[in-house]
Amino acid sequence: MELLARARELEAQGRSIVHMEVGEPDFTTPEPIIEAGRQALADGRTHYTPAMGLPVLRQAIARHYQQRYGVDIDPGRVVVTPGASGALQLLMSVLINPGDGVLLADPGYPCNRNFVHLVGGEPQSLEVGADTGYQLSAALIEQNWQDNTRAVMVASPSNPTGTMLSREELLDIYQVVQQHAGFLIVDEIYQGLIYGAEGHTALEIDDDLFVINSFSKYYGMTGWRLGWLVAPSDKIDLIDRLAQNIFLAAPTPAQHAALAAFSDQTIEILEQRREIFRQRRDYLKPALEDLGFRISVKPHGAFYLYADCSQHTNDSAAFAHDLLEQMGVAVTPGMDFGENAPERYLRFAYTTDMQQLQEGVRRIRQFVAG
Ligand SMILES: Cc1ncc(COP(=O)(O)O)c(C=O)c1O
The missing domain is CATH 3.90.1150.10 (Aspartate Aminotransferase, domain 1)
Structure with missing residues (x-):
């Protein structure tokens, strides 16, 4: 900065x-999204939405997982947030208590450490290198799990390295985290921006993990401040209550605009x-x-x-x-x-x-x- x-x-x-x-992408937001945003403003859609987001947008996001990845997600598990940043803050607040540890890759997205600090948690950064594609691996997580470790955070593709976790690597990570009864958080904000590799989502593995995404990068909507997370059903009520307190709801015009994000x-x-x-x-x-x-x-x-x-x-x-x-x-x-x-x-x-x-x-x- x-x-x-x-x-x-x-x-x-x-x-x-x-x-x-x-x-962030140098391209401006695609015109159909801008037009939908304009229309929302013209229609006076300037009030709060429910804290979890517009029901039609939650449904559209769930449908997107079905169409693109063949995964069925209950729209009730989709939480619309002010950017992936809002989702990260919400998740840290829900999952991490003071003193809890969160395993993270170093190098990694710098704000993650700060989100952990914000809730009194302890970022447990692990050095990663070329041997694991600059990603955490199941073995690294197993070796470095500590008594206070509660969660593991990965990003695929990653910032700053652009490297991805394969389905198998992610599954191995998921299994280790499960064995320790921890939470797995997968940041998929760069999903869609993949070149010459097959895209996938952690939601293919199981319902019992947390996926973060955003309209910022692939959809070119950084300034609209809109993202989402998909959480296990049993955490939704807690997330809803926290969202009501922390930010009330994601921006309304942005949510209406994003309805055009999945159009052909x-x-x-x-x-x-x-x-x-x-x-x-x-x-x-x-x-x-x-x-x-x-x-x-x-x-x-x-x-x-x-x-x-x-x-x-x-x-x-x-x-x-x-x-x-x-x-x-x-x-x-x-x-x-x-x-x-x-x-x-x-x-x-x-x-x-x-x-x-x-x-x-x-x-x-x-x-x-x-
Ligand atoms: C890995 C990663 N996660 C989350 C974010 C936050 O993005 P936003 O809040 O715009 O959705 C970024 C932004 O650069 C990022 O690189």
Whole structure:
């Protein structure tokens, strides 16, 4: 965020900046969704919805799981939230008591640790590397389960690495968590943004786990603040009561707009965008490797490459700072994602167009050439 602010500041001073730090799609929300939002406002849909969300939207989300993944979900298990962030906050509040531990991958999405802290829990970060595809594994979870551990959180595809857990890996993780009578939380916010791999959902495994998702990334709706979670039936009442207290309900116009997110017309637009992201990944990964950055596990999803930059520096934060100041290229240093050798990593986001990516690569080439 600091880097983004500095990049914007330099831009305001007239500098040309290539943005490879931004964690949201560069595309605006698809027109059918915007139109549905406009219509909702024109119709005066400006009041609260039920805390769990509009019933028609909960049904649409359940139908989406049936159509895309062949999984039957009771719409009563779908909770509409203000972004995945709202879902994460809600879940932590429901599942974690002060002193409870939550196992997390390092590197991982930085806010997760803070959500655990927020409810007085203890983030139990585990270092992950190329050997497990930068993901937690059943073995790692088994070895590191502690007396106070209550939950495990994974993200597939992951931020910052873009790597995925296979069905089998997820099933193994689920079984270990079950053996310990813990909770498994699977963040599927980058679901849909998958290239050359088969998509799946943890909901295929069992009802007894928690899935987080959002309209932010695949659906291109970051600013509308809308996400959802699917929870086991026996937790819904508690989640409902907490949601009523914490945020009352997700934004009403956004919920009406999202009803258009699953239409054929919208999906066609989103699939075209997915193809563009795939082309960008397929350009950027070899281009960075060519410059000496190492990406040892091919990322199949999201819009990030997490690259080992140790050939060029032993201080990725200083590298990112200098790259921005000298060449006008903004990237995110590893320290944003944890304490697992952050000085060796940079996250490159391909949330900007091909021309900009090529320009970024040209500038980085010049920078590393000294
Ligand atoms: C892994 C992951 N989870 C959750 C979020 C929160 O997203 P939102 O609240 O916009 O749905 C993000 C945002 O970058 C993310 O990368």
